Amino acid sequence: MTVTARERLLDAAVEAFAEKGFTATTTRDIASRAGMSPAAVYVHHDSKESLLFTVSRAGHLAALEVIEEAAASEAEPTARLQAMVREFSAWHATNSRVGRIVQYEFAALTDEHRAEIAEVRRAIEARMQDALRDGVAAGVMDVGDLPGTARALLSLSIDLLRWFSPTGAQSPQDIAALHADLAVRMTRVH
Amino acid sequence: MTVTARERLLDAAVEAFAEKGFTATTTRDIASRAGMSPAAVYVHHDSKESLLFTVSRAGHLAALEVIEEAAASEAEPTARLQAMVREFSAWHATNSRVGRIVQYEFAALTDEHRAEIAEVRRAIEARMQDALRDGVAAGVMDVGDLPGTARALLSLSIDLLRWFSPTGAQSPQDIAALHADLAVRMTRVH
DNA sequence: GTCTATACTAAGATAGAC
DNA sequence: GTCTATCTTAGTATAGAC
Structure with a gap:
């Protein structure tokens, strides 16, 4: 039951998108909720x-x-x-x-x-x-x-x-x- | 029944907010829908x-x-x-x-x-x-x-x-x- | 696979001329 | 009251070191 970085980013995205909406959510916000740098997002997801x-x-x-x-x-x-x-x-x-x-x-x-x-x-x-x-x-x-x-x-x-x-x-x-x-x-x- | 600039901006805002959502709408978009420059928005509305x-x-x-x-x-x-x-x-x-x-x-x-x-x-x-x-x-x-x-x-x-x-x-x-x-x-x- | 640094673009809002 | 020009901030995404 290891949680991969990819999954942590998805969880962070759910949290952020639900709270603020897609457009108002920044990739920096998602990254920081997942405990990563902004750049790490793009290793696991295209956009x-x-x-x-x-x-x-x-x-x-x-x-x-x-x-x-x-x-x-x-x-x-x-x-x-x-x-x-x-x-x-x-x-x-x-x-x-x-x-x-x-x-x-x-x-x-x-x-x-x-x-x-x-x-x-x-x-x-x-x-x-x-x-x-x-x-x-x-x-x-x-x-x-x-x-x-x-x-x-x-x-x-x-x-x-x-x-x-x-x-x-x-x-x-x-x-x-x-x-x-x-x-x-x-x-x-x- | 003169339509004031203020009203034209409100109509433009309704159009834009409904179509794209508040966050995804830019003040430039509102201004151009109302046929004005970006700066004109702030003469009639605070923000x-x-x-x-x-x-x-x-x-x-x-x-x-x-x-x-x-x-x-x-x-x-x-x-x-x-x-x-x-x-x-x-x-x-x-x-x-x-x-x-x-x-x-x-x-x-x-x-x-x-x-x-x-x-x-x-x-x-x-x-x-x-x-x-x-x-x-x-x-x-x-x-x-x-x-x-x-x-x-x-x-x-x-x-x-x-x-x-x-x-x-x-x-x-x-x-x-x-x-x-x-x-x-x-x-x-x- | 993660980081720091940054390129590039565009946003909200204001300054100052007319 | 409108414009052009611009300030300032912040966004998505990438480069390159480790």
């Missing part, structure tokens, strides 16, 4: 943007994995949707630093990197739409605008990044449970 | 941050006004909540550039300016909580976590800034109607 891309890609893939595992964990459509929203919100609250980079620094990527990551985002949206479609087909959900509702469910999880604090009163589990409950309310047959 | 503060304050106050007018427009609690969510989402979609600055550049303000604007944010949350409390008291709404549900309703409107495009298929009114519908579903007695 500041490549650090961002590495963090953003890993974060997006982790978020997709969370939602796919949740989808696979339940067979009944309502329980499945609950699990997906609960775990997606819990992941964002628990990993709020990486989450902020994933959700708010997308525009700072190069065109090529942005295109690559956009595919992961489309997959996440598609999984949520699938879950709603299954529920409607089974007759346990009533959804007017299916893509719009899928997007709204993702919004609940993602927007918590704007206000969530790990030191606040609400735990990731509290928020996740609320969002799962709201997801059921938004989609159930009346 | 780059004071431009941000002016835009952010006006935007926050406009958003608060929208939600208060919607609250006053309907007496019946469910219709009132619908109106509030509908107008709040429509405002964000219609004013997405200012909206992005309002919601995403809060951290770039100075401590004093941030504290002043935080009060407006608290007022917006309070109005949404009031609306839910009225509905519960009237027996037409069932809300488990009242502050959490208020926050979730605001999240729907605010998170549209992350993905909304004025040139996309959905109009501000489409999105607003969807969100108003979801608000009713989230809060109605089952």
Whole structure:
């Protein structure tokens, strides 16, 4: 379990990007958080943007994995949707630093990197739409605008990044449970 | 209706901050969008941050006004909540550039300016909580976590800034109607 | 693979002429 | 109130010694 210099730099980048944003973060800041000189950054990473891309890609893939595992964990459509929203919100609250980079620094990527990551985002949206479609087909959900509702469910999880604090009163589990409950309310047959 | 240099600079700042973010925007960029030299900025505004503060304050106050007018427009609690969510989402979609600055550049303000604007944010949350409390008291709404549900309703409107495009298929009114519908579903007695 | 030193560029803001 | 010119600081990234 040796922590390589490369990994220490990635951890430092996560800390700095989440705290100050990509543009406001300097490579000197990242280097000093990792206990290195500014020059050491470039031995392990090509550029500041490549650090961002590495963090953003890993974060997006982790978020997709969370939602796919949740989808696979339940067979009944309502329980499945609950699990997906609960775990997606819990992941964002628990990993709020990486989450902020994933959700708010997308525009700072190069065109090529942005295109690559956009595919992961489309997959996440598609999984949520699938879950709603299954529920409607089974007759346990009533959804007017299916893509719009899928997007709204993702919004609940993602927007918590704007206000969530790990030191606040609400735990990731509290928020996740609320969002799962709201997801059921938004989609159930009346 | 003469447009002053000060106003032209504010418009240019809105354009630039919304497009590239506060930190990535240069005062030279703002000046050239307003058709002026870099030095002209400082005749009309103290600093780059004071431009941000002016835009952010006006935007926050406009958003608060929208939600208060919607609250006053309907007496019946469910219709009132619908109106509030509908107008709040429509405002964000219609004013997405200012909206992005309002919601995403809060951290770039100075401590004093941030504290002043935080009060407006608290007022917006309070109005949404009031609306839910009225509905519960009237027996037409069932809300488990009242502050959490208020926050979730605001999240729907605010998170549209992350993905909304004025040139996309959905109009501000489409999105607003969807969100108003979801608000009713989230809060109605089952 | 790490450092010190630095090249090169560009930022926020100001001086002073008109 | 606008300009050109510039001060000062600081950024990304590289060179070259160890």
